[in-house]
Amino acid sequence: MFDVNEIRKDFPILDRKVNGKPLVYLDNAATSQTPRQVIDVIVEYYQNYNANIHRGVHALSQEATDKYEQARIKIQKHFNAAKAHEIIFTSGTTHSINIVANGFSSLLKKGDEVLVSAMEHHSNIVPWQMLCERTGGLLKVIPMNQDGELLMDEYDKLLSDKTKLVFCNHISNALGTINPIEEIIEKAHGVGAAVLIDGAQAAPHIVADVQALDVDFYTISAHKVCGPTGAGMLYGKEELLTKLPPYQGGGEMIAEVTFEKTSYADLPHKFEAGTPNICGGIAFGAALDYMNSIGFDDIAKYEHELLEYATQKLLEIDKLKIYGTAKDKTSVISFNIEGVHPYDIGSILDKLGIAVRTGHHCAQPIMDFFNIPGTVRASFCFYNTKEEVDVLVEGVKRAKNMLL
Structure with missing residues (x-):
């Protein structure tokens, strides 16, 4: 049985705070977090x-x-x-x-x-x-x-x-x-x-x-x-x-x-x-x-639910555009707010404890194709939750109100 709350207990970093706020880590396409089970193997190697x-x-x-x-x-x-x-x-x-x-x-x-x-x-x-x-x-x-x-x-x-x-x-x-x-x-x-x-x-x-x-x-x-x-x-x-x-x-x-x-x-x-x-x-x-041990089928199913939920919620924000709307895609959402630089959105989200990636994501030809300087990228993992998506959405709304 896939239980995201139990899974989250395996990741010590998810308990920390950033700028006084609970960490919402949505930069998984750059680097995923490491569970205690893997950390223990690393420690065991150097100790034994x-x-x-x-x-x-x-x-x-x-x-x-x-x-x-x-x-x-x-x-x-x-x-x-x-x-x-x-x-x-x-x-x-x-x-x-x-x-x-x-x-x-x-x-x-x-x-x-x-x-x-x-x-x-x-x-x-x-x-x-x-x-x-x-x-x-x-x-x-x-x-x-x-x-x-x-x-x-x-x-x-x-x-x-x-x-x-x-x-x-x-x-x-x-x-x-x-x-x-x-x-x-x-x-x-x-x-x-x-x-x-x-x-x-x-x-x-x-x-x-x-x-x-x-x-x-x-x-x-x-x-x-x-x-x-x-x-x-x-x-x-x-x-x-x-x-x-x-x-x-x-x-x-x-x-x-x-x-x-x-x-x-x-x-x-x-x-x-x-x-x-x-x-x-x-x-x-x-x-x-x-x-x-978690199971890739269960991971894929859960992450698809997160993708659909986050896509729906983000598109409710006026002037928000998602780049990458392929029929077959995984749990990555790249977006911009019309008239706002992605870096500014990312900086405000960081103040709220939300980790996203901004820029061209080492894929500059894609940004040139869309004629944009970069995007805000939220990338989801199996340890993320719909509640974290809600925090992201409210953070984007707040950043938009501050910057427009």
Whole structure:
């Protein structure tokens, strides 16, 4: 039985006050909060078995190694990857994307085309621009409409035998749109292109089955799924990861080193140079355990209720406009008040203890498309409540009255 009040007890930070007001945390698309169950795992690591992994014969090292590799297997099973070594631990989605972009520097040729959607986060735009600059590749954009939906007919026109790579987020961080990635992947494969899906925003809401999707690469960040910052995952099909050269050189990613030649380790270690974020990886696994204990179906159902309730209440405010009205979207609402800068609204809401995000949300091309400087973004998680939505709505009304 989904009981939001019981769930909230797992999150110590939700009891604090900001500016003398109870915290209403609605910036979950940026970073979700961390439950006590995950915090306890972090504390346990540093108190009981803090040691480097894969290298030591002593008990602490072996215990840390076992816990770290168990976390890899948890992540593999969660996303239904075929093999554990197809899961590469990274510092987050940005790191994961850059591993792939760097690797394709040796595979992409002048005149090859890469496609990216119009609603990408900067971390899924800039690495591909850099890749094209290095290789002479051409970056093309899948356009979107005023509802924040990709124009799939235009996508069809862009695809050709020159298309080598396609990049798209599963869910837009700025608009909440759930993109039709199954269709995107299938059509890209039809012309022989590889596909990377940025799953950072999807992971808190949807369990992606990477084998069923037949996706080539999938990335997420642990801090979006109630885990720690500085930890993430790159999933890649074994044959593609084997083709890509290492992103960084150093310890752990080698098989043998001489001054004349170095040979590289097998997957996944080829892409995990240096001492990793051991605690972060272990806590990442614990965070997925926690969310699975609640149940993603129940999470999705509850968050959809919050989205519908908040959308209805906010639209009752005169001069408020929501950006991102796709038929298929998750619990993110980006909005503006006509004649008011989003930063000013966000500042007033903060004084009331309400945490929202303002600005372009690292998705500046979306804001340029709508010809706006940015939006106020309220993003909801399964530990938020309708009462908090009411506080948000009253706060927006108050900010509007102060600023107009």
